[in-house]
Amino acid sequence: MMRAVSVEEAVAMIPAGASVMVGGFMGVGTPERLLDELVRQQKTGLSLICNDAATPGKGVGKLFDATLVSRLTATHIGLNPKAQQQMLANQINIDLVPQGSFVERIRAGGCGLGGVLTPTGVGTLVADGKRLIEVDGEPFLLETAIRAQFALVHAFLADYLGNLTYALTARNFNPIMAMAADTVIVTAEHIVPVGVIAPDHVITPAPLVDYLITNG
Amino acid sequence: MMRAVSVEEAVAMIPAGASVMVGGFMGVGTPERLLDELVRQQKTGLSLICNDAATPGKGVGKLFDATLVSRLTATHIGLNPKAQQQMLANQINIDLVPQGSFVERIRAGGCGLGGVLTPTGVGTLVADGKRLIEVDGEPFLLETAIRAQFALVHAFLADYLGNLTYALTARNFNPIMAMAADTVIVTAEHIVPVGVIAPDHVITPAPLVDYLITNG
């Protein structure tokens, strides 16, 4: 059952060194309040799973500004020089994954699949250390499931039960990550009464949400 | 680019013996007009991919009434005695698949994946002839992708471009099948102007749709 909590309480539950998935694409659709609070509470040594490193001062970029990340699974970090510096200085252990494989691995983790077979990456550096599996003579890479202890999700509307909808390109990885973590913590642009979101417009059903951050 | 066509024209494109995915769950969310026309045009020897056999006189049940099906991939046929009789009389070659694997195989076919690893069916009859693949010591079955020549899809709203939304439990397999066939043919409860469906409410984006059946 979803609980409504303050941002301080929610982040206090995340231990240093935790694995944390964060929704968003270049900082769009990212739960900024949770990131600000992670910085305030100085949660160090995080294993971050996020599409990108955003930019300094924005989205998960704040975690790199505060050097809280020790492992990163992402698809690109090209627009955050701080993340690049920390990677080149070996302060961050980084695993770069093609974006389609990244989201399928998280989806697999959330949907109880062991992994998926993808053509992406066959014959490239990405195939190193991965199993190659043929189906009908075609080669595929086995990309295995990813899960995290926490998923930090940003929604557009959340109702009192925890049903979520997302807006425009801020949806991105949020609903997929909301299925793939032991504990799902959500911020929303608007909190609305039950029934305001039509059943056909709910993207993340309420039972997936553990904590909703209250306003103010 | 989507084309608007009559139901007669659309079904005339489907040859006898074609592989055809049909949306719907116990006949709910099924493109009835396309099924009626398949019967009228007597398209025999179909390879049908559908969750179930519905009931006689309803949904894909009509195809069994008219003995048009020679192969069936489904998850259960328990409520259609005619389909059961045709199976027991070896008139239909049937492949029963767990429902979660059924939809993932179709999704894989539509999303360019070779297959998925699922725990479902390990240690059961369903595992016969399938590859068992371990990930971190856990056994999974490799369920490979399925595609079809045609997907027959039923939507709630379709706009003039081909964007689709679905209603309530009539969504089921429709949006997944709309990605997994060479040719996608759609019936809709309502055809509406472009812009009536909000971008966040589109479930099947227009470029996936090949033909929309016109009213009347």
Next chain:
Amino acid sequence: MDPQIIIARRVAQELKSGNLVNLGIGIPTLVANYVPADLKVFFQSENGLIGTGPIPEQGMAHPLLTDAGGRPISALPGAATFDSAMSFGLIRGGHVDVTVLGGLQVDAHGRLANWMIPGKMVPGMGGAMDLVSGAKRVIVAMQHAAKGKPKIVKKCNLPLTSARPVHLVVTDMAVIGFADGKATLLETAPGISVAEVMAVTEAELVVPDDIPEMKI
């Protein structure tokens, strides 16, 4: 008391507030009738709905809102609809807290057979294999014996639904758990003795000293 009602009442006690619950067809469906009004339980219908409500009043049903058997249902405020890939992502991914399923046989280790009687009943497994493989907790609700013939057996001679054992079997005579991989008698139905249970149980039963009576 009707044997089916004994079972349904007892199973209902296993549900906790906030649980996402999937009920199979038959006796399991009755469980919903005995959930206390103050317990907030989410019921999933695997054809694509969380928040199933009671059968609608005469004239209020909608043909696109049905249960997995194709019968009209209603949706409670805060309901959510989704496609079949999401529905089975929830099931296989461990997001369903409790599933209640009917059974043909359960073996001494808790393995269930409930989808096929070779040569006689081959309806298909539908969603059962995914539910047993993926739900956090699997409860079998069935008559203890069929015409005097034990259904809790040493070894299933019917094809298994999953290699994964179920957690609890609730019958009209007893509650049986499988905590250490062994069938263990936990409770007896009102007026039923341990000896009576043993007489119609083929599997070896661990019988602790103190066997409470079901409180229903």
Next chain:
Amino acid sequence: MDPQIIIARRVAQELKSGNLVNLGIGIPTLVANYVPADLKVFFQSENGLIGTGPIPEQGMAHPLLTDAGGRPISALPGAATFDSAMSFGLIRGGHVDVTVLGGLQVDAHGRLANWMIPGKMVPGMGGAMDLVSGAKRVIVAMQHAAKGKPKIVKKCNLPLTSARPVHLVVTDMAVIGFADGKATLLETAPGISVAEVMAVTEAELVVPDDIPEMKI
């Protein structure tokens, strides 16, 4: 004419009505500016949108509607938004008709390297590997040479983006295809001779008798 505009104009001619098109960052982005107004092309932004429109007027941008670089965009009537799993399902599943990407190197067989310069530029592959592996048609839009150094090479010394060859390379000097697995000169830019192209092309080029000039 500016070399980038030559490239963008020529690539735009490859798009057909109804195409779903994904444009990479850099020169590819310019292609949208040269699509004839009467051509109905769907542009996808891989962060979750089909139907991207022009940069919004001052004061009309919404922070939750951006392109894959995080910059504000608009959405055309009939646009659709979706999550990242769907976005890459569209890409890997062959639903994107044309992708246009920048390149660092292309080899004699059409294999592209565009995501990494070891020890120097390691931003990550983002969506590039999925696009090259999955789009129906892959077009590379790049300068023919970098400071006089050929980019169309015998063998890439940079890590490959995909083992799958691209279909067409459009540069400021030439159009090169790979129909039979061999780099073939198809067109030259206005005022550029075949000899001039050959001089800055390292890969062996098949040169047919008649090489038309680009019509731009």
